Amino acid sequence: xxxxxxxxxxxxxxxxxxxxxxxxxxxxxxxxxxxxxxxxxxxxxxxxxxxxxxxxxxxxxxxxxxxxxxxxxxxxxxxxxxxxxxxxxxxxxxxxxxxxxxxxxxxxxxxxxxxxxxxxxxxxxxxxxxxxxxxxxxxxxxxxxxxxxxxxxxxxxxxxxxxxxxxxxxxxxxxxxxxxxxxxxxxxxxxxxxxxxxxxxxxxxxxxxxxxxxxxxxxxxxxxxxxxxxxxxxxxxxxxxxxxxxxxxxxxxxxxxxxxxxxxxxxxxxxxxxxxxxxxxxxxxxxxxxxxxxxx
Numbered sequence: 561x562x563x564x565x566x567x568x569x570x571x572x573x574x575x576x577x578x579x580x581x582x583x584x585x586x587x588x589x590x591x592x593x594x595x596x597x598x599x600x601x602x603x604x605x606x607x608x609x610x611x612x613x614x615x616x617x618x619x620x621x622x623x624x625x626x627x628x629x630x631x632x633x634x635x636x637x638x639x640x641x642x643x644x645x646x647x648x649x650x651x652x653x654x655x656x657x658x659x660x661x662x663x664x665x666x667x668x669x670x671x672x673x674x675x676x677x678x679x680x681x682x683x684x685x686x687x688x689x690x691x692x693x694x695x696x697x698x699x700x701x702x703x704x705x706x707x708x709x710x711x712x713x714x715x716x717x718x719x720x721x722x723x724x725x726x727x728x729x730x731x732x733x734x735x736x737x738x739x740x741x742x743x744x745x746x747x748x749x750x751x752x753x754x755x756x757x758x759x760x761x762x763x764x765x766x767x768x769x770x771x772x773x774x775x776x777x778x779x780x781x782x783x784x785x786x787x788x789x790x791x792x793x794x795x796x797x798x799x800x801x802x803x804x805x806x807x808x809x810x811x812x813x814x815x816x817x818x819x820x821x822x823x824x825x826x827x828x829x830x831x832x833x834x835x836x837x838x839x840x841x842x843x844x845x846x847x848x849x850x851x852x853x854x855x856x
Contacts, residue, residue, distance in 0.1 A: 571617040578647040583617050585640050586629060590615065593633035604628035605741040605756045607781070620651050624756060747784035747825040748806055755825070757782035763831055763852040768838050774798065776836050776852040778828060785828040785852065787836045789821045797839035800826050828852075 568587065571580055590600060601608040606625055613619035626644045630637035741756040752760070757779035764776040772791040779785070786808065787800045798821065799809035805827040828834055834852040 569616050575617050576647070576650045578643070578650045579617065579620065582621070582626075582640070582643045582647040583615060585643055586621065586626070587615055589629060589633050589635055589640065593635070595632060600629070600632060603632040620647070623648075624754075628756070742782055742784065742825075744783050744827040744829060745805070747779075747782050748827055749808065749824045752777065752779070752784075752786045752822060752825050755782070757784060757825075763834075763854070764836070764850055766836070766838070766848065766850040768840060768848050770840050772796070772838060772840070774836055774838055774850075776800070776834055776850075777822075778831050778834075778852065782825075783828055784825040785831060785834050786825050787823045789838070790819075791821060795841055798823055799837045799839070800834060801837075802826055802828055802834045803830065 571583060575583075595603065597608045597611055600606075600611055604611075604625070606628060610619070610625070614621040614625060621644070623641070623644055626640050627637055630640060742750060747755070747757070760777045760779045762775045763778045763785070766774045768774065770792050772789060774787055774789045777786050777788050785800065785802070787798050787810070789798050789810075797809060797811045799807055800823050801807045808823045808826045810821055810823045826834070831852050832854050835849055836852070837847045837849040839847050
């Protein structure tokens with residue numbers, strides 16, 4: 561079912577209270593701005609299908625998506641980012657997968673992945689409403705059905721008035737800021753974790769002789785790829801190459817074993833031609849290479 565302001569889809573009953581509060585805030589801000597899903601997708605460079613998952617509680621929204629919505633709606637981001645930080649803390653601790661299309665992280669690196677992806681956010685203001693929300697969050701674990709509605713009403717009371725006021729004051733002449741986005745050569749050398757390249761997929765994986773695991777990751781919308789790796793020891797190197805593109809590499813001499821390492825992005829007009837190479841030791845020759853496949 562497509563999300564709409566007139567008929568909101570009920571959130572999953574097992575969604576944590578902090579996450580429900582965040583989604584309610586995002587919905588209210590989106591509705592108050594008057595933006596349709598198609599307009600929101602164009603204004604933020606984030607796909608409509610991704611916004612539907614975020615606003616229906618099927619996938620945890622990344623921090624840059626919350627910031628992009630605030631910019632598109634011309635609304636200050638402090639309060640929603642504080643809500644995002646609380647929800648991200650609950651989601652990361654529980655380690656629950658959000659949906660089949662979300663980022664996959666192998667078990668040994670899941671905690672590290674979550675820590676790397678999180679960015680510092682403003683500390684929440686402690687006040688009467690905040691204390692009431694914390695108490696409701698604790699109570700919902702014991703009585704989920706009876707208290708969920710109360711928590712959602714509190715969230716609406718906190719976010720809706722501000723969203724309506726800011727939407728009324730905006731003018732059509734003010735341009736909406738966009739998150740960073742790139743395509744092909746403009747992606748080269750950029751960090752895949754800080755761009756708006758949505759829904760990356762794994763096109764190939766390889767386990768090296770020393771146990772290190774490597775994946776070729778691809779963003780079909782940005783037509784760019786990179787390597788994600790979980791090495792078993794420090795002192796290694798990874799490199800991704802492709803026809804007509806500059807090689808991108810990462811060399812780590814002191815990275816702890818099991819930590820997540822990525823290269824910067826490379827243009828990938830032909831995903832099947834991308835080649836990933838792993839150098840197990842910086843002081844010794846030898847490498848293990850494998851090729852990607854076309855995007856599914």
